[in-house]
Amino acid sequence: xxxxxxxxxxxxxxxxxxxxNLQVNAGEVHAIMGPNGAGKSTLSxxxxxxxxxxxxxxxxxxxxxxxxxxxxxxxxxxxxxxxFQYPVEIPGVSVTNFMRTAINETRKANGQxxxxxxxxxxVIREKSELLEIDRKFLSRSLNEGFSxxxxxxxxxxxxxxxxxxxxxxxxTDSGLDIDALRIVANGVNKLKxxxxxxxxxxxxxxLLDYIVPDFVHVLHNGKIVKSGGAELAHELxxxxxxxxxxxx
Amino acid sequence: MELKEKLLSSFMAFExxxxxxxxxxxxxxxxxxxxxxxxxPTKKEESWKYTSLNAILKNDFxxxxxxxxxxxxxxxxxxxxxxxxxxxxxFVDGVFSSHLSSTTHDGIDVCLMSSALNKPKYKMIxxxxxNKIASKEESLTSLNTAxxxxxxxxxxxxxxxADKPIEIMYFSTGSETAILVQPRNLVIxxxxxxxxxxxxxxxxxxxxxxxxxxxxIFAQKRAIVDYYKIQNDNLEANLIDNTYVSQKQESxxxxxxxxxxxxxxxxxxxxxxxxxxxxxTLNGITIIGESQHVDHYTLVNHATPNCESFQDYKGIFTDRxxxxxxxxxxxxxxxxxTNAFQKSNNILLSDKATINAKPQLxxxxxxxxxxxxxxxxxxxxxxxFYMQQRGIPKKEAKALLMYAFSNAxxxxxxxxxxxxxxxxxxxxxxxxxxxxxx
Numbered sequence: 001x002x003x004x005x006x007x008x009x010x011x012x013x014x015x016x017x018x019x020x021n022l023q024v025n026a027g028e029v030h031a032i033m034g035p036n037g038a039g040k041s042t043l044s045x046x047x048x049x050x051x052x053x054x055x056x057x058x059x060x061x062x063x064x065x066x067x068x069x070x071x072x073x074x075x076x077x078x079x080x081x082x083x084f085q086y087p088v089e090i091p092g093v094s095v096t097n098f099m100r101t102a103i104n105e106t107r108k109a110n111g112q113x114x115x116x117x118x119x120x121x122x123v124i125r126e127k128s129e130l131l132e133i134d135r136k137f138l139s140r141s142l143n144e145g146f147s148x149x150x151x152x153x154x155x156x157x158x159x160x161x162x163x164x165x166x167x168x169x170x171x172t173d174s175g176l177d178i179d180a181l182r183i184v185a186n187g188v189n190k191l192k193x194x195x196x197x198x199x200x201x202x203x204x205x206x207l208l209d210y211i212v213p214d215f216v217h218v219l220h221n222g223k224i225v226k227s228g229g230a231e232l233a234h235e236l237x238x239x240x241x242x243x244x245x246x247x248x
Numbered sequence: 249m250e251l252k253e254k255l256l257s258s259f260m261a262f263e264x265x266x267x268x269x270x271x272x273x274x275x276x277x278x279x280x281x282x283x284x285x286x287x288x289p290t291k292k293e294e295s296w297k298y299t300s301l302n303a304i305l306k307n308d309f310x311x312x313x314x315x316x317x318x319x320x321x322x323x324x325x326x327x328x329x330x331x332x333x334x335x336x337x338x339f340v341d342g343v344f345s346s347h348l349s350s351t352t353h354d355g356i357d358v359c360l361m362s363s364a365l366n367k368p369k370y371k372m373i374x375x376x377x378x379n380k381i382a383s384k385e386e387s388l389t390s391l392n393t394a395x396x397x398x399x400x401x402x403x404x405x406x407x408x409x410a411d412k413p414i415e416i417m418y419f420s421t422g423s424e425t426a427i428l429v430q431p432r433n434l435v436i437x438x439x440x441x442x443x444x445x446x447x448x449x450x451x452x453x454x455x456x457x458x459x460x461x462x463x464x465i466f467a468q469k470r471a472i473v474d475y476y477k478i479q480n481d482n483l484e485a486n487l488i489d490n491t492y493v494s495q496k497q498e499s500x501x502x503x504x505x506x507x508x509x510x511x512x513x514x515x516x517x518x519x520x521x522x523x524x525x526x527x528x529t530l531n532g533i534t535i536i537g538e539s540q541h542v543d544h545y546t547l548v549n550h551a552t553p554n555c556e557s558f559q560d561y562k563g564i565f566t567d568r569x570x571x572x573x574x575x576x577x578x579x580x581x582x583x584x585x586t587n588a589f590q591k592s593n594n595i596l597l598s599d600k601a602t603i604n605a606k607p608q609l610x611x612x613x614x615x616x617x618x619x620x621x622x623x624x625x626x627x628x629x630x631x632x633f634y635m636q637q638r639g640i641p642k643k644e645a646k647a648l649l650m651y652a653f654s655n656a657x658x659x660x661x662x663x664x665x666x667x668x669x670x671x672x673x674x675x676x677x678x679x680x681x682x683x684x685x686x
Contacts (some may be wrong), residue, residue, distance in 0.1 A: 005305050045633075048637050049636075049637075050633050051628070051633075060552075071636065071641075071642070072633060072637050073636040073637075073639050073640060073641050073642065073645075075637075076636065076638060076639035077639055080637075081637075084634060084637075084639050086630075087634065088628075088630060088631040088634040088635075089527055089647070089649065090631065090635075090652045091652045091655045091656070092651055092652050092655030092658065092659070093648055093651065093652055098648075100639070101644065102635075102638040102639045102640055103639075105639045105641060105644065106639035109639070109641075121615075141655075146365070158638065162638070162639070231332035240405055
């Protein structure tokens, strides 16, 4: 599904990614771990099309299509979803209205009719229950005054609504207490299927107890320095990132 | 002939049509003298530093439009808040249009300035209020006073709630090449009374218009006045709005100014306090482009203790448009425990757009809370990326952000249908149609 080849990227003069290779297939969960400053968030931003970063070398393919020339919204329309580490507040635009706009713009781009209002309500009800979100919450301005946990839960709610092909969760566990973590992870697990894929970006192993990855990659200094199964996350937790840094 | 000369000789012609033996005539004569001495303001004056009238004054304005042009309601319906029932005081090229209007004398007076100025039964009121809070120094206000003859007269007596909003509408048809109109409004809101007013100036064709409008608002004890100015005129229209507000104790007066259209717009908005524990609110949203110019010049004069004022102006500027925010808060020595807040937030969407923001606080009392904040920024790129990531195209994402940016002011609109109308105008202005009613 996602195929990243020799990806180099920089911001300004600073090279952040120095040759990333990654293959993610449908039905798989990948975790990308690494110390602060390793380039984890940069990688996710670049996959989603953030124009602040410059791809200097290499390619990203989604189902065989080169993403290089696609704007962030075009990538979203093709099924790329990024759960933000710091979701943005949008006063005056309710969660429901924001979702309605996002879904209908996506449908429009894919040549579909707008989603009928009653169907929209049904989906909203279903997905908000899945994430244990109070209905009142949905009429509040997007992310405005939300707690850290509410923001993250809202991100996963949006993921559920948009039903992406590839979901990238950037530090979704940060700022979550244990109950919220369980709800969020449970939501992600229920959304998982053999048709979609999830990339979990995290500093800690904690979230991976709930969302069990098929593959774990360790990113350090702009490169994937180690890949393995779920057990690699535990090993990292035990030995710390110095272990990786020492080896490389 | 220069416009100033033309106006001075027009005044003599005007005198032939009016009663020159009344006290009102003394007021007019003093006003024209002040205008004659001072002339039109120029950029040399500090308060007009960023706004030049030169180009506009070159037009050969007709001062007394000749005939009332017949306008059908169906042609202009869209400019009214037609979703709800309202009182309407409508003028076409400065002349009252009875068939477009819906006035009343039933419990409240919603009618014509010309009647109030000329009929004996209003004399006491006119003597008490007319030109009492409007500046006698400011030359454009004087120019208006000199020719003051027509406009809206609204008088809500004690303990009355106007049962529906009042729309004051000025259409210009410009059947003459270029016209100058000088409406004069007087609004008196009695003790414990409440009124909502919407004022709009709309030009119906492409001929140049200069409107030099003066509005005096008197809010008595505990009166509540919500005043909305919709400025969405075409690009040949110029507006100088001079509004003067006099407030007594515990009154609440809010003036909301929505500046989206017009070539040049200058809003002189002045609040004067004559009682304690009163609240003044000045809100504005400005969204302009091309070479439009909007200048907000505000004054809140805190003269009495325990009063509050809130100013919140949002501006979005594209293309080569220019904006000015000059907000003056004056706190006199007696005005202890004043709370005065002022905010001017601006977004520049193009390299060629400019905003001059100048807060002025002059505080002579020692126990006050005053703050001001001016920000000038660009579009929040992170927020743009966030929305695009959710599949919302750039243009729509931008519109949503603009809407979010102005939201605090929009939320303050007390008439739901008007709120809807303003958001629709904003969406049109931003050129988007999104999945819900913006």
